[in-house]
Amino acid sequence: MKVNTMFFSATGTTRKVVSRIAEKISENLEKGMVVKSFDFTLPNARKEPVSFTKEEIVVVGVPVIAGRVPNVLLKYLNSIKGNDALAIAVVLYGNRNYDDALIELRDILQLNGFKVIAGGAFIGEHSFSKILAKDRPDEKDMAIASDFADQIYSKITAEADFQIVNVKGKSPYRDYYRPKNLQGEPVDIRKVTPLTNSDCNNCKLCVSVCPMGSIDKEDVSRLIGICIKCGACIKNCPTQAKYYDDEDYLRHKYELEIEFASRREPELFL
Numbered sequence: 001m002k003v004n005t006m007f008f009s010a011t012g013t014t015r016k017v018v019s020r021i022a023e024k025i026s027e028n029l030e031k032g033m034v035v036k037s038f039d040f041t042l043p044n045a046r047k048e049p050v051s052f053t054k055e056e057i058v059v060v061g062v063p064v065i066a067g068r069v070p071n072v073l074l075k076y077l078n079s080i081k082g083n084d085a086l087a088i089a090v091v092l093y094g095n096r097n098y099d100d101a102l103i104e105l106r107d108i109l110q111l112n113g114f115k116v117i118a119g120g121a122f123i124g125e126h127s128f129s130k131i132l133a134k135d136r137p138d139e140k141d142m143a144i145a146s147d148f149a150d151q152i153y154s155k156i157t158a159e160a161d162f163q164i165v166n167v168k169g170k171s172p173y174r175d176y177y178r179p180k181n182l183q184g185e186p187v188d189i190r191k192v193t194p195l196t197n198s199d200c201n202n203c204k205l206c207v208s209v210c211p212m213g214s215i216d217k218e219d220v221s222r223l224i225g226i227c228i229k230c231g232a233c234i235k236n237c238p239t240q241a242k243y244y245d246d247e248d249y250l251r252h253k254y255e256l257e258i259e260f261a262s263r264r265e266p267e268l269f270l
């Protein structure tokens, strides 16, 4: 069997976990076998149609956005053809909660012709923060990812007929999680966009890492598309020139950092 990864990963945490799982499964199957990667973080990659065969295993990962699969990815995810390939559904979340993201990803994959045999929810440094789940996935998380891969390998070699894996989450899925203001009323931060300070040296790295292709190449302080607040431009900027000043966004970030500070651990489903 051939092993593949498919992932969207604006700040690299999803890529890290998905790659480890796939590499370890592949190593167990056959030493030296190369894992094929489909990184669909950038807009151009989401223009390519992708399909698999029943001789393939695909480790598919997305970050959790508002407790769900990022809605900007739904169209693309629904265009992938499983053709009975085995799939492992993986979500990365920033230590708040993954709510219904894992069950939603599992269902999307199953509906598109994959046999979803395992699922995992892992923790990654929160896109909004440099302190919430800082530097995760860490060594302990990566060791859990390796063990998870070993268990998946055992399942693949022991079973011939696969049932869809049970994972945590509610169906029908709950609504997208919404931050609240000081008065406890839900706020909409979807329209919030990053600003650029005078430390910007116009290197244009932000243009090349924006998963929505939304930063204007001619004027990097201008947005020409939507911002999903994925953190790619903020965390990759070599001069820390990108930032948010929206009051509701900053309050939400602060609240997350305080309220969800205690460490959560990965959850695995097989």
Ligand SMILES: Cc1cc2nc3c(=O)[nH]c(=O)nc-3n(C[C@H](O)[C@H](O)[C@H](O)COP(=O)(O)O)c2cc1C
Pocket (backbone or CB within 6 Å): 008, 009, 010, 011, 012, 013, 014, 015, 062, 063, 064, 065, 066, 067, 068, 092, 093, 094, 095, 096, 097, 098, 123, 124, 125, 126, 127, 128, 177, 228, 229, 230, 231
């Ligand atoms: C708009 C947005 C909403 C998010 N919502 C959640 C959430 O509901 N729960 C959570 O724990 N983390 C949430 N996160 C954090 C990411 O899921 C987390 O940081 C993930 O590790 C990022 O993956 P990446 O490094 O592959 O981009 C959110 C991030 C963004 C950008």
